[in-house]
Amino acid sequence: MLALPPAxxxxxxxxxxxxxxxxxxxxxxxxxxxxxxxxHFRTEPGLWKPERLVVPEVATNVMWxxxxxxxxxxxxxxxxxxxxxxxxxxxxxxxxxxxxxxHLNSQAYVWRRIELPVKGDTPYNSMFxxxxxxxxxxxxxxxxxxxxxxxxxxxxxxxxxETVSGLALYWYVLAALHTVVWFSVYVTK
Amino acid sequence: MTTIHxxxxxxxxxxxxxxxxxxxxxxxxxxxxxxxxIGRIFVSLSMLMLLGLVGLSAVLGxxxxxxxxxxxxxxxxxxxxxxxxxxxxxMVMIPMMLGFAISIVPLQLGARSMAFPRAAxxxxxxxLTGSGIVIASYAQNGGPGGGDAAGVDLFxxxxxxxxxxxVTAATALATTVLTSRAPGMTxxxxxxxxxxxxxxxxxxxxxxxxxxxxxxxxxxxxxxGGRQSLEAGGLGGNAIYPWIRAALSQPLTFIYAIPVLGxxxxxxxxxxxRRTVLRFAVLIGIGVLATASLTGVTQVDHSIGEWSxxxxxxxxxxxxxxxFFNLVPVLGLLxxxxxxxLTLLSGLKARSVRLEPPLLFGLGSAVLLTHALVAHLLVPxxxxxxxxxxxxxxxxxxxxxxxVLAGLGAVSYWSQKFRGRQLPRIPLMLLALGALGAAVLxxxxxxxSGFNNQPGxxxxxxxxxxxxxxxxxxxxELLNTLTGIGHGLMAxxxxxxxxxxQRAYAKGPLAGDDPWNGQTLEWxxxxxxxxxxxxxxxxxxxxxxxxDLKPAGSDA
Numbered sequence: 001m002l003a004l005p006p007a008x009x010x011x012x013x014x015x016x017x018x019x020x021x022x023x024x025x026x027x028x029x030x031x032x033x034x035x036x037x038x039x040h041f042r043t044e045p046g047l048w049k050p051e052r053l054v055v056p057e058v059a060t061n062v063m064w065x066x067x068x069x070x071x072x073x074x075x076x077x078x079x080x081x082x083x084x085x086x087x088x089x090x091x092x093x094x095x096x097x098x099x100x101x102x103h104l105n106s107q108a109y110v111w112r113r114i115e116l117p118v119k120g121d122t123p124y125n126s127m128f129x130x131x132x133x134x135x136x137x138x139x140x141x142x143x144x145x146x147x148x149x150x151x152x153x154x155x156x157x158x159x160x161x162e163t164v165s166g167l168a169l170y171w172y173v174l175a176a177l178h179t180v181v182w183f184s185v186y187v188t189k
Numbered sequence: 190m191t192t193i194h195x196x197x198x199x200x201x202x203x204x205x206x207x208x209x210x211x212x213x214x215x216x217x218x219x220x221x222x223x224x225x226x227i228g229r230i231f232v233s234l235s236m237l238m239l240l241g242l243v244g245l246s247a248v249l250g251x252x253x254x255x256x257x258x259x260x261x262x263x264x265x266x267x268x269x270x271x272x273x274x275x276x277x278x279x280m281v282m283i284p285m286m287l288g289f290a291i292s293i294v295p296l297q298l299g300a301r302s303m304a305f306p307r308a309a310x311x312x313x314x315x316x317l318t319g320s321g322i323v324i325a326s327y328a329q330n331g332g333p334g335g336g337d338a339a340g341v342d343l344f345x346x347x348x349x350x351x352x353x354x355x356v357t358a359a360t361a362l363a364t365t366v367l368t369s370r371a372p373g374m375t376x377x378x379x380x381x382x383x384x385x386x387x388x389x390x391x392x393x394x395x396x397x398x399x400x401x402x403x404x405x406x407x408x409x410x411x412x413x414g415g416r417q418s419l420e421a422g423g424l425g426g427n428a429i430y431p432w433i434r435a436a437l438s439q440p441l442t443f444i445y446a447i448p449v450l451g452x453x454x455x456x457x458x459x460x461x462x463r464r465t466v467l468r469f470a471v472l473i474g475i476g477v478l479a480t481a482s483l484t485g486v487t488q489v490d491h492s493i494g495e496w497s498x499x500x501x502x503x504x505x506x507x508x509x510x511x512x513f514f515n516l517v518p519v520l521g522l523l524x525x526x527x528x529x530x531l532t533l534l535s536g537l538k539a540r541s542v543r544l545e546p547p548l549l550f551g552l553g554s555a556v557l558l559t560h561a562l563v564a565h566l567l568v569p570x571x572x573x574x575x576x577x578x579x580x581x582x583x584x585x586x587x588x589x590x591x592x593v594l595a596g597l598g599a600v601s602y603w604s605q606k607f608r609g610r611q612l613p614r615i616p617l618m619l620l621a622l623g624a625l626g627a628a629v630l631x632x633x634x635x636x637x638s639g640f641n642n643q644p645g646x647x648x649x650x651x652x653x654x655x656x657x658x659x660x661x662x663x664x665x666e667l668l669n670t671l672t673g674i675g676h677g678l679m680a681x682x683x684x685x686x687x688x689x690x691q692r693a694y695a696k697g698p699l700a701g702d703d704p705w706n707g708q709t710l711e712w713x714x715x716x717x718x719x720x721x722x723x724x725x726x727x728x729x730x731x732x733x734x735x736x737d738l739k740p741a742g743s744d745a
Contacts, residue, residue, distance in 0.1 A: 013367075013368035015304045018364050018367050019305055019360060019361070019364040022360045022364060025395060026356050026360065026394045026398045027398070029396075030398035030399070032402075033399035033400075034402040036399075036402075118409065123406075126410035127406060129409055130405050130409045130410075131406075133409075134402070134405055
């Protein structure tokens with residue numbers, strides 16, 4: 001058998017970040033497809049949004065601000081992880097998890113307060129639940145990701161900074177997607 | 190590097206010994222995170238589904254022979270066509286190509302494992318669950334054209350799960366190519382098959398979620414919204430198709446067949462015993478074909494209108510759109526096939542070409558895919574009235590069978606790396622010729638019948654007036670009979686291939702580590718490879734690292 005010259009063990013090639021980037025691309029296409037459908041239906045002639053619908057805008061705006069604020073927290077986690085500061089990184093990841101859960105809670109609140117039946121005369125009703133539930137699922141994935149990153153870090157794998165960086169990347173994409181959904185669904189309606 | 194000698198039988202058997210209970214053996218497969226096993230499960234299951242779907246295609250082909258009478262119920266005919274289309278794409282083409290890639294690409298890259306193997310395994314089982322639900326939904330009168338609301342919901346949920354599984358596996362595969370290459374293996378040095386696998390994976394990642402978005406909306410609306418309910422003439426009929434049609438039609442199906450070209454570009458230099466001529470053209474050709482086809486997906490409605498009714502300005506506009514969205518993919522193919530042909534000619538000139546089954550399968554699949562791409566050029570020309578005819582089915586059949594031939598070729602090429610056994614040469618070559626003949630027989634008559642205005646059944650919920658009693662300009666009975674025979678022959682060929690490989694895996698001669706005098710890293714490890722692929726990582730300094738080590742006269 002032929003033998004090539006052996007090589008030293010290669011340096012890590014940022015698998016978590018590349019994998020997260022690809023997953024984020026898929027998530028972006030998913031929300032992008034949903035948003036395209038939203039605007040497709042919205043531009044159709046005839047009634048779109050139910051006339052007496054009242055969107056709880058305070059809750060939806062707070063959700064969006066929460067998403068933006070969580071970026072500060074996740075960046076704090078990355079900064080602390082790079083400095084090997086376990087205590088700060090753990091706190092930051094904990095706050096990210098809490099903010100993620102708060103986001104999910106707010107979304108559930110919006111669903112409850114908006115009093116919009118899924119069944120409606122226009123595609124608005126189904127589309128509203130489809131797009132917000134999809135974002136809900138993506139945030140849930142982000143929370144699980146944050147829990148895994150936190151447990152790995154708290155468990156002593158403090159050199160595993162790549163997972164925290166990957167989480168931060170996903171969270172940035174999530175905030176961007178949230179902004180798109182917030183603007184489409186709650187601002188332009 | 191990489192010279193691990195693992196006793197073949199022990200390695201082939203996997204983890205449990207012969208005395209281990211069968212349950213432990215099954216459990217080790219179900220819970221495996223070995224990329225070779227995950228890939229093999231993908232390939233094996235897609236082969237089984239292929240067998241069933243080709244048989245179904247034969248039945249559907251024979252059903253069209255008589256224009257005055259048909260033996261299948263018209264109520265279910267549209268559904269059966271949709272089973273064939275959805276099944277071929279989501280249960281055969283994509284998983285088969287992904288399976289080979291997951292199994293082989295990490296070896297080609299000189300990696301000890303793939304990135305995120307558990308994600309790949311999750312993708313496998315999610316895909317399998319989704320596929321099972323899709324099949325069950327058809328059994329419950331669901332799917333496009335189905336009459337049962339719960340069955341339609343089940344179809345949408347199952348297809349969504351299938352897509353999630355494929356995207357998950359594709360993400361793990363793309364990450365592997367991007368991050369797990371051996372030292373020195375820059376992206377322009379990856380083998381063509383690995384490059385095509387990367388292109389396929391990225392294409393799946395960016396296209397499938399869009400379809401998933403549509404499926405989620407349609408599911409919510411159909412199950413809870415009631416706007417597109419069966420009673421409203423909605424999804425029970427044909428209304429699912431507009432949401433998923435792009436993923437089931439050309440040009441997106443060309444993307445699923447991208448690894449076919451990677452496989453051809455892989456085997457031709459090996460059996461021509463030459464280095465690839467204009468290697469960069471191969472990589473660029475694959476990229477151009479994929480990118481242009483993806484662009485074309487958004488522009489499927491841009492066709493050349495009826496020439497006589499167009500102004501000069503509109504004619505020019507239509508021609509520019511047509512050229513950009515239809516001719517550029519063919520340009521990518523021509524660039525790639527040009528480089529491959531030059532490599533083959535170089536081998537013929539040096540009298541170094543060896544005619545082996547993988548080469549025959551590979552060239553056959555390239556011929557079929559080339560025909561599909563060229564034949565598709567005519568569909569957007571409205572004056573030819575080919576859209577909606579069986580012509581489109583003929584093009585699709587070309588694409589599907591090019592993937593099938595490449596799949597059979599991949600098994601014959603990498604069988605040593607799967608099971609450590611050599612497959613018999615002559616029977617395989619006969620099967621390759623048989624498969625090529627069957628594919629041509631199943632496709633070409635539909636292309637001819639398309640010009641005779643025979644209606645196609647893709648996207649049709651009720652088949653009255655389309656299967657029997659349609660107007661015609663020529664006698665189609667012979668052509669339809671030939672198509673049925675073609676599908677039947679393909680079913681026999683696939684069956685024969687499976688039987689042959691199983692027999693060879695059980696009793697065939699042990700294969701060497703590098704029986705084809707290969708050029709890439711998968712041939713630098715034992716057959717079959719051990720669990721971690723390589724004991725030592727190699728340093729790579731060219732696209733053909735093994736060829737660098739061989740005497741100039743013995744190989745390229």
